[in-house]
Amino acid sequence: MSKEKILVIGASGQIGVELTLALRRIYGNNNVVASDLREENDLLKGTGPYVSIDVMNKEMLHVQVIRQNVTQIYLLAAILSATGEKNPTLAWNLNMQGLLNVLDIAREEQIRKVYWPSSIAVFGPTSPKVNCPQQTIIEPITVYGISKYAGEFWCNYYNKRYGVDVRSLRYPGLISYKSSPGGGTTDYAVDIFHQALEDKAYTCFLKEDTRLPMMYMPDAIRATIELMEAPAEHISIRTSYNLSGVSFSPSEIAAEIKKHIPEFTISYKPDSRQDIADSWPQSIDDSVATSDWNWKPEYDLQMMTKDMFANLH
Numbered sequence: 001m002s003k004e005k006i007l008v009i010g011a012s013g014q015i016g017v018e019l020t021l022a023l024r025r026i027y028g029n030n031n032v033v034a035s036d037l038r039e040e041n042d043l044l045k046g047t048g049p050y051v052s053i054d055v056m057n058k059e060m061l062h063v064q065v066i067r068q069n070v071t072q073i074y075l076l077a078a079i080l081s082a083t084g085e086k087n088p089t090l091a092w093n094l095n096m097q098g099l100l101n102v103l104d105i106a107r108e109e110q111i112r113k114v115y116w117p118s119s120i121a122v123f124g125p126t127s128p129k130v131n132c133p134q135q136t137i138i139e140p141i142t143v144y145g146i147s148k149y150a151g152e153f154w155c156n157y158y159n160k161r162y163g164v165d166v167r168s169l170r171y172p173g174l175i176s177y178k179s180s181p182g183g184g185t186t187d188y189a190v191d192i193f194h195q196a197l198e199d200k201a202y203t204c205f206l207k208e209d210t211r212l213p214m215m216y217m218p219d220a221i222r223a224t225i226e227l228m229e230a231p232a233e234h235i236s237i238r239t240s241y242n243l244s245g246v247s248f249s250p251s252e253i254a255a256e257i258k259k260h261i262p263e264f265t266i267s268y269k270p271d272s273r274q275d276i277a278d279s280w281p282q283s284i285d286d287s288v289a290t291s292d293w294n295w296k297p298e299y300d301l302q303m304m305t306k307d308m309f310a311n312l313h
């Protein structure tokens, strides 16, 4: 285990903080180098090495990969769905060029494994809404979804053509209490907990019946590590695996929150994020992940809500 040296790019973000801490527990603090364009997240401070890296600067990234003797790269730097619609060119450039820089360096330096997340945002209005399968019609309407779909095929290409062992998951919307979400359409499902505690009221930017695929962060971190630790011959999908946790709508999560805070109220004021949410499936079929590497989610809405409040309190 300790022979591995892992570089996490985008380590100060919502997933990066928790994934870096989890990897440090497995591989040892000094063997997991956190990196980001922004400053080191407070929760990472003092837990292991941190370097400032802009993934768009390929030369700087390459130097760090060699200097740190990196054997695995986790690339998390990206612009998410809602922010991406505000600046499509920036989102496309970062999401594509960042990935190509990492894949190229991985090929040149024979990096053992690369992790890069995709998203349910690859799916569009023509994809099946319920239990959306691994292989189906995929016509994304956001620049974020387009970049993720193109990225999936770049991963597949680098694996098939150059033998890069790159692995990927199509995460649903992630819910966590440690670090804040970074500009997605599913962010309401994190904000609602904070507002419930602070104001006992929340105004949701999605309609009450907008059901979306979601996942509690501990499940997402475990899925990522289980995928990365699975033997290469078990990985049949080299684009990105469907991954499913729990599906719910704003009114359903509000009802669950009311069990903990009876005076909590929710109102609805849908904005441009509604169109993005309406284009995504309501639930995901992840049976290929289950059969390939035994994936099984643990948290349902009830367990997640209880755990969120236990930790946010």
Ligand code: NAD
Pocket: 009, 010, 011, 012, 013, 014, 015, 016, 035, 036, 037, 038, 053, 054, 055, 056, 075, 076, 077, 078, 079, 080, 094, 117, 118, 119, 120, 170, 171, 172, 173, 174, 175, 180, 181, 182, 183, 184, 186
């Ligand atoms: P985030 O926005 O919270 O974090 C991304 C991090 O990347 C930030 O800390 C940011 O400073 C950093 N970054 C931005 N530009 C950079 C650059 N040029 N060089 C280095 N770092 C840079 O995002 P997240 O929610 O943690 O998402 C991580 C990955 O997971 C992304 O690829 C995202 O698309 C994917 N994903 C996230 C979710 C979710 O619900 N959070 C769902 C599906 C997929």
Ligand code: AKB
Pocket: 080, 081, 082, 119, 120, 121, 144, 171, 172, 173, 174, 183, 184, 185, 186, 187
């Ligand atoms: C977003 O809403 O953009 C992300 C995602 C599902 O990829 N949370």
